[in-house]
Amino acid sequence: MPNKSAATLTPASRQEHLDRLRDATAQNPLDVLVVGGGVNGAGAAFDAATRGLSVGLVEARDWASGTSSRSSKLMHGGLRYLEMLDFKLVAEALRERDLLIKHTAPHLVHPISFVFPFFHKVVDRAFIGSGVMLYDAMQMIGRKRAVPMHRHLLKKKMLEYFPALDGEKIVGALEYFDAQMDDARFVMMLVRSAAQYEAAVTNYTEVIGYLRDGERIAGARVRDVLTGDEFDVHACETILGGGVWTQEQQELAGSEKGLEVLASKGIHITIARDRIPAARDTGVITKTEKSVLFLIPSDEYWIIGTTDTPWTHDPDHVAATSEDIDYVLEHANEVLAEDLTRDDVIGVYAGLRPLLQPIKKSEGSSSKVSREHTVMRMEPGLSAIAGGKYTTYRVMAEDIVDFAVKDTYPGRHSLTRSVPIIGAQGYAELKRDQAELAARHGFDEIRVERLLFRYGALLTDVLALAEEDPSLLEPLEQAPRYLRAEVLYAARAEGAVHLADVITRRLRLDYEVRDRGVGAAEEIAAIVGPELGWDEARTRTEVETYRAFIAARLEAEASHSDDEAAAAVSRAPEVPVIP
Template identity: 45%
Template sequence: MEGMARTQLSPERRRADRARLVEEVVDVLVIGGGVTGAGAALDAASRGLSVALLEARDWAAGTSSRSSKLIHGGLRYLEQLAFPLVHEALQERARLVQTIAPHLVTPLPFLLPLTAPVWQRAYFGAGIALYDVLGAALTSEREIPTHRHLSRRATLAAFPGLRADVVRGAIRYWDAQVDDARHTLAVVRTAAGYGARVLSSARVVGLLRDGGGDRAPVVGVHAADLTDGSTFTVRARSVVAATGVWSDDIGAMLGDSAPSLRVRASKGVHLVVPRSAVDGGVVGEGRMPPTGLILRTTTSVLFVIPWGEHWIIGTTDTPWKLDRAHPAASSADIAYLLDQVNRVLTRPVTPDQILGVYAGLRPLLAGESDETSRLSREHAVVTPVPGLVLVAGGKYTTYRVMAEDAVDAAAAGLPGVPASRTAHLPLVGARDWALVRDRAAELAAGAGLPEEAVRRLLHRHGDRVSDLLDLVRADPELGRPLAGAPAYLAAEVVHAVTAEGALHLDDVLTRRTRVSIETGHRGVESAPQVAALMAGPLGWDAERTEREVEHYTARVAAERESQRMPDDHTADAARLGAPDVRAAAPETSLLGG
């Protein structure tokens, strides 16, 4: 079991981990702080192995904070007859909802509207019935309900905003939702609790080889610390690269012994609009979750997903060959999403209602087809040279399986390594969730906070909510809402720095909180206050604090400009007008997280 104090990613913890890494030879070194890399670090550390985890930017800064925020089996993969893939994903969904992260992963109902006569109800109904069967591993305690067929009248009652002249009925089924960035962070913190040395802002710039030749074993990495520009070396008995859309860069570092594995990037764009923009309803009686929509398009599927007081509308599925660190959404992407969703809504969503836009890149294993929507979502684990394991592909939901497979491969040459433990291992915040999840009113009264504020904290921090409440009790000013973002408290900013490894303003506004996509100002109005709160624990002077605000403001301006551009190339050029806040590494590498 992890010690709770050991899971805190404080500035002091980072300095200590950095100092120790250069003195040690770890069993497993993981490159990439997305959900798969974090999962591999946790899998290895919980087996008793010594572990290092290096991330070039922030935890979940890449794909793992820019997903559709769903934990799902992949209903559309049934049409591709990918039954094992769907079954595996649904098993992972059950584990996440029940044991691993019940405070962060919650069941959510969806409507699949039917727009054609009887054949659609029979065809889609058979698929969703199979989906229920494949996901039947859930226990009765937190069972996800089975699907139901709805008449046109029941459909419109459940989701009043649907067009009555288009919709002939619907099938309601259930999946689950996750705050992807906070979940990935919880995986990292849990790994740290098991002793993993974890460093963000640590960019790998080269592989350390034992001797010459194409088959020389990999025995570590050269890295650059982007907090101070220094370089260091980490030695390891095995290296796992979980770098997503940056996987080919590892191959380039190997030279002639590069693996045949190839990963292509598919861009997925999402819009965030206020709840008032779409007339959605609730299902069942009492306080049940609002229902989302899943819509068929010519190339993929489109989701309309409840997200707190907002809706997420997404996603696109198009090839992307430009900047991987900051994929840009163009005006064409936005217009496509609005066009697709407005085909079934009585009241169209308009561009001026959009609060936030984000784009992420899916790492797909390259196949014979050039269409990214048809590339495999299965994952691959390869060992191109001794000492190096590459894991790529897959989907967010199955990160734990990917991590287990990667660590199995990495530990093959190490004696006495036990099997993976992570299938039944709760993350930080989950262990005593059942004891706190219904205590919002009591906890709020004890801390002098509104009940709704504590309810939100519970679903971000789980049983570690006491860490936030202790901050508020020690300094009641930290119980105040953030300027321009009343759904978040000042205490969450301090906690992000002292316990969650945030090093920059963007880390807090984009991933520890979601202010950057949930507010019309995209965090600009909150930035000065948030930077001031971060300055103390991070030791920033006035100049550094102002520079962080300037960087963040420039980033938002560049994103807004990119979203006015007509295509990928012009959008990419506009987005790159704002430099990354992290210092450039002494050597060039594109490895991100």
């Protein structure tokens, strides 16, 4: 049974989770140790824990600090895969998207409509229309729809929905539906869900080696990044969900075979909501010569992206260049009536897609491959998963856990199709009573919607903090979208360790305000510092480190090559190195 109190990730509970990992000895090993705290690793830990297995999850940095916090923030079926005739993948993604909306995470995943503009009246309406019709038809097989059907829009109606589109170039459009989410928050909630089922979960816990029992991998040696303490964690099965760091971990394990993962950089920019007039929950999707262009409404801004270019540098140091930003602006301006400029850009973020390379035939007996993700036995006791897409994380988690434990625990089947993510239960009631909630606390409608989308039923825990200090219901002075209570809750329940964890992943200030959260850094540090045991010197270090990190990112965004961008961000880490 779930234990809600176990899902509260505090500094004290982090130590308790570390102690439980340390207690996983050769004589009393964990059933499963998961390495990597992105969506794949968090999903695998949640899946394994709900099966009743003893589980550990370790992440070298913060939860979702890599690719899993730098996506387009969409849970979508993958419309473009229909063009590749990958019907099975699209059907699977649509099924998972609908499950998230209706049951697993209705508080974290919400429907959103997109306008797909037509530049050629007959050809586009026929070609794109037939593709979206098939997309919608695949959502009707054996289940009730979670989103409305698509519809064609004549030019006049299209401009009513999205008046910012260029009516001189665009002759009509099609409206269809997918879903959006906050990616970093989604992963953090998955981690807390795993903890609720007694998984031992620790961020800033780095794997520095793998344990062996003869030819078998028997767990990992880890280092607590905060203290430097090193210890062994024994496990019957170890699962690697390393994303673009997969090969690095394979080499550390001494595996002679493994998965080949290449990195592709995708960047997004944010623009103020009033710069692109449109219906509140309607975005735009169109194709470019290299990728797909999304204009996605999110809170009080637009997320616009993306790019798709090879990244050959250290994955820890990914950053956008000036050319990347100009590319996104150029392609956005091709569909907008009024051009955007660099002055309109509020924030920028860059991430790496892990592109899985084909598996050799000789390795087929120890791997399971789909078009989008692969699970593979690299060594006895060590399995890995790579590739895939956000929307199908649950299926991927089920696949890798099934694969890893098929011999050791063959009767433990996945339950995540029916088990919701923390915050889902009770969300519908809060949503129904949101007007009363707003009146009770003096919030406007937008504030309440934003809070419910971020916390679901856990919002009652956030607001309860104000019972001890009513000032916590006040907004941050330099970031008024967020309440002071949200900042305190990040340190008291959401596993934040550093200032950057709060600013960039518990909140989203590094890309949703023009100063990237620098102005609010001291105010936020003053709230979380006492909770995290910081003295005055540590607090100052956290603030100065974050300021330097943002300065380095801005330097990268003015550069003209990946070499320069990587060099710039490598000089200023996101979090301080604690002696």
